[in-house]
Amino acid sequence: MSFKIKRAAEWCAAFALAFALAGCSLLPKEEEALAPPLVKPANENYQTETAVKGTISIEVNGSGYFESDHTDMAQFTGQGGRVQEVLVHSGDTVKKGDVLVQLVMEDLDLQVKQQELTLEQAKYNLRKERAVQGNDEEVIRMAALQVEIEQLKFDRLTAQYNSKQLKANMDGQVIFVEDLHPGDYVDTYQTLVIVADTKKLRLTLNTDGMLAAREVNVGFPAEISLKVDGEKKTIEGKVVQTPSSAPQTLNKELAERYAKTLYIQVDDVPKGVEIGAMADVKITTQMKENVVKIPRSGLRNSLGRTFVRTLEEGSKVRELDVEAGLTSSTEVEIVHGLDEGDVVILQ
Incomplete structure (x- = not known):
C-alpha cells in the first residue's frame, strides 16, 4: 500500500506542475513600456515694435460744448414780490x-392809468391858461407847476x-428759467432768467x-473737430481762460466751475453751430520732432535702471540701458541708448 500511495503522490505533483505551466501560457504577455516622444522645444514668441524716428507730443484731448460768451442774469433789483x-x-x-417774469400788480396798473389821465388834464389846463390873453403870469406859473407835480x-x-x-436787457436765447409758480415769492437779486447772446459763442x-x-x-492753440449738418469740420481756437488764470469770485458754484474748465475762443464759428x-x-x-521713439510698454524700470530689451538676429535678447525723454500717453522718446530700427520687446 505504501508503494501505491507514493506513486499516487508523484502523479499528483506532476499533474500540478503541468497545470501551473499551462496556466502561465494562458496569461497575456506584458507589453513593453514605450519611450516618451522627442519634442522639439518651441521658440518663445515676443511682441515687438521697431524704434522709429518721428514726432512725439503731449496733448490734452476731450469733448467740449459751445456756450454763449455773453449772458445776462435777469434779476429784480428794486424789490421782490409774488x-x-x-x-x-x-x-x-x-x-x-x-417781459420775462410778471409780479402781482394788485391795482398798480390802474393807478398808473389814473395818474396818466391826471397828468393830461394838468397839461390841458396849462395850455388853456396860456391861450387866454392878458392872463396873470402867476396863474400860468401855478398851472405849469401842477404839470410838473403830476x-x-x-x-x-x-x-x-x-x-x-x-x-430782457438784450436780444438772445433763454438758457435758464427758475422753477417758479404763481404765488411764489422772489427776492431782490435772485437770478430768475438767464439770456444768452447766440451770436457770440465760446467752447468750454x-x-x-x-x-x-x-x-x-x-x-495755447486748440484744434476743434465737430459735425455741422452731417459734415465734419476742423476749426482753430485759442485758450482764453484756464483754472490758474480764472478771475476771483465769491460765487462758490462759479468758482468750482472755473477750477476745472478751459475756455476756448473760436473766431470763426461755423454757421449752424x-x-x-x-x-x-x-x-x-x-x-518734439525727429526723435527716436518707442511704445511706452517697451520701456522698463527696475532697481533704479531704465532699460529696454531688444531682439537681435531673430532670437537673441539683449538689455540696453537708455535715457527716456518726452513721454506721451502712448509713446516715449529715447534720448540715448537706442537707435532707429532696433527691435524692442514689449512688456
Missing part, C-alpha cells in the same frame, strides 16, 4: 425789453409799475482728472 406769471421757457428767443407822480408810479416786470472743456491740462496756458453743440478738442502742450 409771482403772477412766468412768460418764457428755456430755449425761447427774446428781444430786448420783452409828471413826477406819473414817473414814480411808472417806475414802480416797471419794477414788477422783469425784462471740462478738465477734471486731466493731469496734462495743468500745462495748458492762456494763448448752436449753444450746447459738442466738439472734440485737442490742445498740444509739448512737441
Whole structure:
C-alpha cells in the first residue's frame, strides 16, 4: 500500500506542475513600456515694435460744448414780490425789453392809468391858461407847476409799475428759467432768467482728472473737430481762460466751475453751430520732432535702471540701458541708448 500511495503522490505533483505551466501560457504577455516622444522645444514668441524716428507730443484731448460768451442774469433789483406769471421757457428767443417774469400788480396798473389821465388834464389846463390873453403870469406859473407835480407822480408810479416786470436787457436765447409758480415769492437779486447772446459763442472743456491740462496756458492753440449738418469740420481756437488764470469770485458754484474748465475762443464759428453743440478738442502742450521713439510698454524700470530689451538676429535678447525723454500717453522718446530700427520687446 505504501508503494501505491507514493506513486499516487508523484502523479499528483506532476499533474500540478503541468497545470501551473499551462496556466502561465494562458496569461497575456506584458507589453513593453514605450519611450516618451522627442519634442522639439518651441521658440518663445515676443511682441515687438521697431524704434522709429518721428514726432512725439503731449496733448490734452476731450469733448467740449459751445456756450454763449455773453449772458445776462435777469434779476429784480428794486424789490421782490409774488409771482403772477412766468412768460418764457428755456430755449425761447427774446428781444430786448420783452417781459420775462410778471409780479402781482394788485391795482398798480390802474393807478398808473389814473395818474396818466391826471397828468393830461394838468397839461390841458396849462395850455388853456396860456391861450387866454392878458392872463396873470402867476396863474400860468401855478398851472405849469401842477404839470410838473403830476409828471413826477406819473414817473414814480411808472417806475414802480416797471419794477414788477422783469425784462430782457438784450436780444438772445433763454438758457435758464427758475422753477417758479404763481404765488411764489422772489427776492431782490435772485437770478430768475438767464439770456444768452447766440451770436457770440465760446467752447468750454471740462478738465477734471486731466493731469496734462495743468500745462495748458492762456494763448495755447486748440484744434476743434465737430459735425455741422452731417459734415465734419476742423476749426482753430485759442485758450482764453484756464483754472490758474480764472478771475476771483465769491460765487462758490462759479468758482468750482472755473477750477476745472478751459475756455476756448473760436473766431470763426461755423454757421449752424448752436449753444450746447459738442466738439472734440485737442490742445498740444509739448512737441518734439525727429526723435527716436518707442511704445511706452517697451520701456522698463527696475532697481533704479531704465532699460529696454531688444531682439537681435531673430532670437537673441539683449538689455540696453537708455535715457527716456518726452513721454506721451502712448509713446516715449529715447534720448540715448537706442537707435532707429532696433527691435524692442514689449512688456
